[in-house]
Amino acid sequence: MSRIIVFGGHGRVALLLAPLLAARGDEVTSVIRNPQHIADVEAAGAHPVVADIETMGAAQIADLVRGHDAIVWSAGAGGGSAERTYAVDRDAAIRSMDAAKSAGVDRYVMVSWLGSTADHGVPADDSFFAYADAKWAADEHLRGTALDGTIVAPGTLTLDEPTGRIEIDPDGHGSVSRADVAAVIAASLVEPCTLGRTVRFGNGDPQSAVPIAEALSC
Template identity: 40%
Template sequence: MLVAIVGGNGQIARLLHPLVVAQGHTPVALVRSEEQRAALEELGAEVRLLDIENAGVDDFAAAFEGCSAVVFSAGGGPDGNIERKRTVDLEGSLKSIEAATRLGIRRFVQVSAIDVDEPVTPDAGEVWAAYVAAKRDSDAALRASHLAWTILRPGRLTDDPATGHVAIGPDVPRGPVTRADVAAVLAAVLDRPDTVGQQWNLVGGDVPLDEALDAAARA
């Protein structure tokens, strides 16, 4: 199947593309710059242009054409720009949800962040508060949709190599996790119907990835 990956040039997405290819699917990297095409095609992705912030739902729907699943892994990044937390993290997700619904694409996997339902401390800063609010509200919108959704909420992201061992569950406490392990979990849940309707925290752990998913899905 074709898998639309919103934020297709992000750090997690670049690790995800080869994993999706290895599963026999084609990742469709949605990016805003033609200059990113060659590097993403080398990873096995089909590249389509989409400016998340300026595109409307019609543009998202056109970019999703022919796809059977959507992975929303876009983020405004640690740039201190409060506005981009709304236009990318929240509105990008909302437009993706609406476009998928319009096209009849059922499968939708979203990368969020751990503990975004918890109150933000007064000293956290307004940029962090905006980020948390955007992720919280986008998760709520996805849960309220009729899509076959899975929400992954990673802890602090690191660039260490994949460990293949994680802790997954609705109440797993905050901790670090490699971006490579997040990508591996994203790839795994795409093909697992038993992960639909699940919202899980995701951090590094001691349990092999497939076993951790099995246990979380049974709980």
């Protein structure tokens, strides 16, 4: 059994992830901002903790994550103002990585997006720019730490049924079901071959997609 703490615990992917982890015997802590979401998190098999990561310092986050075996960062501002996007998707994420190291939690999985590269190509005047810029900064910070990090970078998220199969480095938008993203995160937590790796993926063409376990193996 592992103790996993998930930031952004009421997100659609996180609510699909928690049951997968709980089913294999992991103990899941889901960090949420809104106390009205407690029942949803409990129904997913996780223990809810109400905390505002946007305002918490690294020392407070360290207290929150201490004693866990792994961190999954699936939190985000969800659009809106660029200021809040940077505050959550970049700054809070970076504080959580610094906190992880000080708390002795070395395993860290960052949920990013397929296009998170230095040359992501999003124009500065595009409303999506803040997200692209913030996620890239957070991803790069993780790569520069001594944490056992994995960056899970799916393409466009859908509500389709899971296939259990993905294509690595897909062309185009790399559409993928949220349920398959959750399965990739769960598998990444126990697959040593994902350490230090950025996994860019989509569901892909049925002809080229492979089972998730195979896609993540060495």
